[in-house]
Amino acid sequence: MLQLERLSHWFEREDEEPLLALSDVSIDIDDREFVAIVGASGCGKSTLLRLIAGLIAPTVGRVVLNGRAVREPGPDVGLVFQHPTLLPWASAIDNVLFPLDMLGEIRSDSRARAAHLLSLVGLSGFETRRPAELSGGMQQRVAICRGLIRNPDVLLMDEPFGALDALTREEVGLQLLDLWTTQPKTIVFVTHSVSEAVMLADRVVVMSPRPGRIADIVPIPLPRPRSFDMEGDDVFKSCARRIRDRIFGHAPRPARRASEALS
Ligand SMILES: Nc1ncnc2c1ncn2[C@@H]1O[C@H](COP(=O)(O)OP(=O)(O)OP(=O)(O)O)[C@@H](O)[C@H]1O
Ligand SMILES: [Mg+2]
Numbered sequence: 001m002l003q004l005e006r007l008s009h010w011f012e013r014e015d016e017e018p019l020l021a022l023s024d025v026s027i028d029i030d031d032r033e034f035v036a037i038v039g040a041s042g043c044g045k046s047t048l049l050r051l052i053a054g055l056i057a058p059t060v061g062r063v064v065l066n067g068r069a070v071r072e073p074g075p076d077v078g079l080v081f082q083h084p085t086l087l088p089w090a091s092a093i094d095n096v097l098f099p100l101d102m103l104g105e106i107r108s109d110s111r112a113r114a115a116h117l118l119s120l121v122g123l124s125g126f127e128t129r130r131p132a133e134l135s136g137g138m139q140q141r142v143a144i145c146r147g148l149i150r151n152p153d154v155l156l157m158d159e160p161f162g163a164l165d166a167l168t169r170e171e172v173g174l175q176l177l178d179l180w181t182t183q184p185k186t187i188v189f190v191t192h193s194v195s196e197a198v199m200l201a202d203r204v205v206v207m208s209p210r211p212g213r214i215a216d217i218v219p220i221p222l223p224r225p226r227s228f229d230m231e232g233d234d235v236f237k238s239c240a241r242r243i244r245d246r247i248f249g250h251a252p253r254p255a256r257r258a259s260e261a262l263s
Helices: 045-054 092-102 110-120 136-148 166-182 193-200 228-232 234-248 257-263
Strands: 002-014 018-031 034-038 060-065 077-080 154-158 186-190 203-207 213-219
Touching: 002 045, 018 045, 018 213, 034 045, 034 193, 045 060, 045 077, 045 154, 045 186, 045 213, 045 228, 077 136, 092 110, 092 136, 110 136, 110 166, 136 154, 136 166, 193 228, 193 234, 203 234, 213 234, 228 234
Parallel strands: 034 186, 034 203, 077 154, 154 186
Antiparallel strands: 002 018, 002 060, 203 213
């Protein structure tokens, strides 16, 4: 459904060599699959999402969505970022409707659809509230609804819960899973949290440090529906261990002697 074919990406830089951010990344992602991506800061996770979204073009390789090469941003892909970036003067429901409004795509049933999405993430009754009247977790749920309003086939999420406290993060994560069950989508979800990746995903892609390559793809055979009780489960622990070993295996080794550290 979504194929990444041998993607490599160099960023051109002024007065410097181009920077190789991603190298030879290939993966086939199934329809309605939930894929998490983890890896060190700077390994190219956001770059990968921008390539999938068609916001930038790969230097080498291609992204194929539903049989067609992605060349520009399209309605098949929704995006959610680390910060909700809502319009401060607009109500929750108007923020959800914003992408349709901007593109002149508001139809007679759009408002009902936005209200329905908000109800699915527990925000019924908050439709007319402005962002300042909502908690961080609520704002991020509004941003998720905004990412879904055009009913995309693929939802790309770049550390969407990174700015939330641990409890809210778990709560919104489980809500995302509920939402994904009722509105099935292909989700590509970037996170720095190994346990969040294992809890949510069908497969976890582990990236090596820059230039980002796929170091491992770890299937998560935990049953659904998932719950945070599963963290004590042996399957959960062994998946998390494999992911951590992979991340650590690609981290720079600590210096063996002080002289090495200083050199
Ligand atoms: N527009 C750009 N021009 C030049 N270099 C860039 C550009 N965007 C990203 N980079 C570089 O490409 C590399 C990958 O960046 P990217 O933002 O994809 O990493 P990331 O894995 O998302 O990191 P983080 O976990 O910190 O968000 C980094 O070294 C970054 O400095
Ligand atoms: Mg990033």
